[in-house]
Amino acid sequence: MPESSLDALTHEIEVFRGSMLQLQKIVADSQNKQARQSNLAANLADLENILIAASSAMAPYIADKARAAFKKLQSSLGVYVQPEDNEFLLVCSRLNLQGDSILKRVSTLLRVINSPTSANGIILAQEEERKRISREIHDGPAQTLASLTMRIDYCLEQPSLPDPLIDELKELKESVIRSLKDIRRFIFDLRPMALDDLGLLPTLEQFINGFKNRTGVPVYVDTDGERVFLGAEKELAVFRVIQEATNNALKHSNPNSVHIFLKFDAKKQRLSVVIKDDGSGFDVVELRKVYANLKKLGLISMEERVRIAGGEFTIVSDPGTGTVVSFWVPLD
Numbered sequence: 001m002p003e004s005s006l007d008a009l010t011h012e013i014e015v016f017r018g019s020m021l022q023l024q025k026i027v028a029d030s031q032n033k034q035a036r037q038s039n040l041a042a043n044l045a046d047l048e049n050i051l052i053a054a055s056s057a058m059a060p061y062i063a064d065k066a067r068a069a070f071k072k073l074q075s076s077l078g079v080y081v082q083p084e085d086n087e088f089l090l091v092c093s094r095l096n097l098q099g100d101s102i103l104k105r106v107s108t109l110l111r112v113i114n115s116p117t118s119a120n121g122i123i124l125a126q127e128e129e130r131k132r133i134s135r136e137i138h139d140g141p142a143q144t145l146a147s148l149t150m151r152i153d154y155c156l157e158q159p160s161l162p163d164p165l166i167d168e169l170k171e172l173k174e175s176v177i178r179s180l181k182d183i184r185r186f187i188f189d190l191r192p193m194a195l196d197d198l199g200l201l202p203t204l205e206q207f208i209n210g211f212k213n214r215t216g217v218p219v220y221v222d223t224d225g226e227r228v229f230l231g232a233e234k235e236l237a238v239f240r241v242i243q244e245a246t247n248n249a250l251k252h253s254n255p256n257s258v259h260i261f262l263k264f265d266a267k268k269q270r271l272s273v274v275i276k277d278d279g280s281g282f283d284v285v286e287l288r289k290v291y292a293n294l295k296k297l298g299l300i301s302m303e304e305r306v307r308i309a310g311g312e313f314t315i316v317s318d319p320g321t322g323t324v325v326s327f328w329v330p331l332d
Contacts, residue, residue: 044074138187145180149173185210192239200235201227201262207243208260215250218257225264228331230271237305238273238329241313244302245275245325253279253323264331270311272328281317302327 051070055063152173156166187193188210194203201223208219230238242260249255255277263272287299299315302325306313311329 048074133190135191137183137190138193142180142183142187145176145183148176149180152176185214189243195236195239196232199229200239203239204242204260207239208246211246211250217250217255219246219260220257221260221262223262223264226266228264228266228271230329230331234309234329237309238271241302241305241325241327242273242275244298248298249275249277249279249323253277253281255279255322266331269331270328271331273326275325276322278322281319281321281323283319284315284317 048070051066055066058066152169155161156169156173161169188207192203192207194206204221208221211217212219229235246258246260249258257278259274259276261272261274261276265272303313306327306329309329311327313325313327315323315325317323
């Protein structure tokens with residue numbers, strides 16, 4: 001179950017419990033108020049009887065003043081005024097809404113947990129779909145554009161072309177080459193072919209070089225320990241988490257630089273990874289409370305990929321201090 005969804009559920013349950021405690025207090029106060037009013041009403045009734053009995057011995061104008069003063073006292077104490085129900089209604093309405101929200105969230109989480117297409121299946125299906133799309137783009141539009149550049153070169157080699165046409169063909173060729181570069185970057189983002197052919201570190205280096213050239217943000221990579229092949233699925237998971245964390249730093253933190261550390265720890269039999277940026281940072285606790293409602297899957301996807309790979313994921317950040325994403329996966 002995604003940790004952010006659990007956090008959101010826990011937060012709603014705590015709010016629900018707080019409302020329940022508030023309701024209990026209101027009920028208790030109301031009961032105490034009614035008991036006090038009943039006792040006061042009885043005492044006032046006794047006093048009224050005494051006043052009625054005593055008024056016969058008083059002068060009429062004094063008796064009238066005494067009765068008027070008593071009625072005024074009785075009215076000001078509000079003995080016969082029933083407790084207001086507005087607060088009860090508001091709390092009960094809020095409890096009903098929170099109860100519905102909790103039930104819907106729990107039902108959704110249970111469906112995800114019990115579904116055969118749970119997090120593992122969803123991520124694997126997503127990667128297979130990315131692979132399929134990247135191959136179709138590679139075999140279709142990418143090949144077409146590559147062929148188009150060769151045809152433009154053939155046209156440029158023809159004799160006696162007017163200069164305006166030569167300039168137009170050259171501009172067209174440059175435009176096609178730019179489009180081809182963009183398509184190849186899309187293919188890489190969808191499914192880096194180098195990961196299957198060359199492995200994690202060369203693919204990561206290829207991604208970082210493209211990231212730096214595209215954004216101008218310096219990215220530094222340090223690797224420690226003897227490099228070990230983790231297996232295709234784990235290496236894909238590690239690459240995707242690094243890719244997501246680096247792209248998130250650019251999109252949300254506006255960093256001056258990003259540092260990536262990889263340590264192949266033979267003693268602990270794990271690969272430890274840290275992605276650190278010096279950007280604006282954010283409040284992790286507050287984000288987790290609302291993350292499930294933001295319709296974004298980046299953080300959940302990173303956590304799930306690491307969990308499925310058998311490791312642990314941590315993110316630390318505060319406003320103004322940058323962000324540190326760290327995780328490890330077993331080597332075996």
